[in-house]
Amino acid sequence: MSFDSLGLAAPLLQTLIQCGYRAPTEIQAQSIPVLLSGRDLIAVAQTGSGKTAAFALPILQQLAARKPRGSIQALVLVPTRELAVQVADAFTRYSAGLGLTTLAVYGGVNIRPQRQALAAGVDILVATPGRLLDLTGQFGLSLAEVNTLVLDEADRMLDMGFAPDIDKIRRQLGPHQSAMFSASFAERERELAGRMLSNAVSLTAMDTGRVPQQLALEVFMLDKPRWAEFVAELVGKRNWRQALVFVPSRDEANGLVAELALDGLQAAAFHGERTQGARRRGLDEFKSGKLRLLVATDVAARGLDIEDLPVVISLGLPHGEEDLIHRLGRSARAGREGLAVVVLSPEMRADLPLLEALCPTLPEVITPVGYSAKDPLPQRYRDGTATKPATKPANKSGHSGSRSGRGAGNRTSGRSGSRTDSRSGSNGSQRQSGKPARQGNAPKRHSRG
Known part of the structure; x- marks a missing residue:
């Protein structure tokens, strides 16, 4: 199937060629005709499958035909x-030559430039619900001419408590077409969506609900206080130039960044307590290759499209299947390997x-050489140089002392002898078939947060 068979206009087809798009993905091929017909839609497809283009292209086609007057015609809500x-960048890229204006509005930054841009005229608005309600409630922004509403990452929007805000926003719209897109949709969110949509078409692309087939998976088991040490070793031994690391909390993100710095690995923390400017700088430096590591909470698991991200590291697992799909799905996007x-x-x-449910061919769980409970601790634990990172203020590590012999390249473990490569299939790893066997009680360690 080709894009021109979907009914898209010539200017959009030319832009897609310039963007390097050769053929529609499954969710694009299914969704674009439905949205062009004016029907409401629930679309579920795995991460990296092109969902943004699936709703952006029909919106642009419809707006280009209507020749809007600079008032908001299409609204995309995101978490x-x-x-x-x-999403706003994608709309701008796809709409080249159409004379349409897209704006993103969100909290955490000065509202004045957003108000000024809106006053100059905007056709497509991409917004977080809180900032949009600020603009409508305090500054009189009108949504009366919006005729298309999209909820991107819709399950997260409905699950995070945004449903009341979304209802407030919907009441400000006139008659409109609605679409909801996500990589997963639990039954509860489907029930909420059903109350918001009218006679909606429901589409689910193949392989949804599992990690991408082209994503290789490795699973390791070791005591939590040594996770930072193991991440640094993996990055150094395998010479990874770019890896996204997920952790459970903001404090753990800050602490891991500080620990990695002691190993000569520069990383940025990415979580809700950091300012918008700091988050943006960290993300930009990570994308450009200036930083090898980005350490994030699950705020980064949804929607971030880091082109050709080779490695994702999950320290622990999130609470549900949907969040795990989004974490691991940051790599192996758009058919690439990861x-x-x-x-x-x-x-x-x-x-x-939980992991087995999403990965039917779950690999053996490995305890890396030197990391079992009966292995002696490295010297830095025994002499107290590895200290627990402070949790307040958020951007200070609170570490003292330093480590030796563990730079970002060739590194030693602080024990006698050297550590072998701990990747799957390496000689010297302790393999466990199926469920890992219980390990003995670990010796007392200094806490590392």
Whole structure:
């Protein structure tokens, strides 16, 4: 199938060629005709499958035919600032030569430039719900001419408590077409969506609900206080130039960044407590290759499209299948190959069924050489040079002392002898078939947060 068979106009087809798009993905081929027909839509497809283009292209086609007057005609609601910027950039790229204006509005930044841009005329608005309600409630922004509403990452929008805000926004619209897009949709969110949509078409692309087939997976098990040490070793030994690391909390993100710096690895923390400017700088430096590592909470799991991201590392697992799909799905996007590394502690054995449900060919769980409970601790733990990072203020690590012999390139472990490569299939790793066998009680360690 080709894009021209979907009914798209010549200017859009030419732009797609310039963007390097050769053929529509499955969700694009299914969604574009439905949206062009004016029907409401629920579309579910795995991460990296081209969902943004699936709703952006029909919106642009319809607006180009209507020749709008500079008032907001299409509204896209998203859960995060970063996704707002990303979606707006995609609309701008696809609409080249059509004379349409797109704007992203979100909190955490000065509202005045956004108001000024809106006053100059905007056709497509991409917004987070809170900032949009600020603009409509305090500054009189009108949504009366919006005729298309899209909820991107719709399950997250409905699950995060945005439903009341979305209802407030919908009441400000006139008659409109609605679409909801996401990589996953639980039954509860489907029920909420059903109350918002009218006779909607429901589409689910193949392989939805599992990690991409082209994503290789490695699973390691070791005590949590040594996760930072193991991440630094993996990055150094395998010479990874770009890896996105997910952690459970903001404090753990800050602490891991500080620990990695002691190993000569520069990283940025990416979470909700950081300012919008700091998050943007960290993301830009990571994308450009200036930083090898971005350490994030699940705020980064949804919607961020980092082109050809080779490695995702998940320290622990999130609470549900949907969040795990979004974490691991940051790599192996758009048909590319990628690697996901999951690191668990022995106390997290009960989380393995969650991983097995999404990865039917789950690999053996490996305890890396030198990281079992009976292995002696590195000197820096025994002499107290590895200290627990402070959790307040958020952007200070609170570490003291330093490490030796563990630079970002060739590194030693602080034990006698050297550590072998711990990747799957390496000689010297302790393999566990199926569920990992219980390991003995670990010796007392200094806490590392």
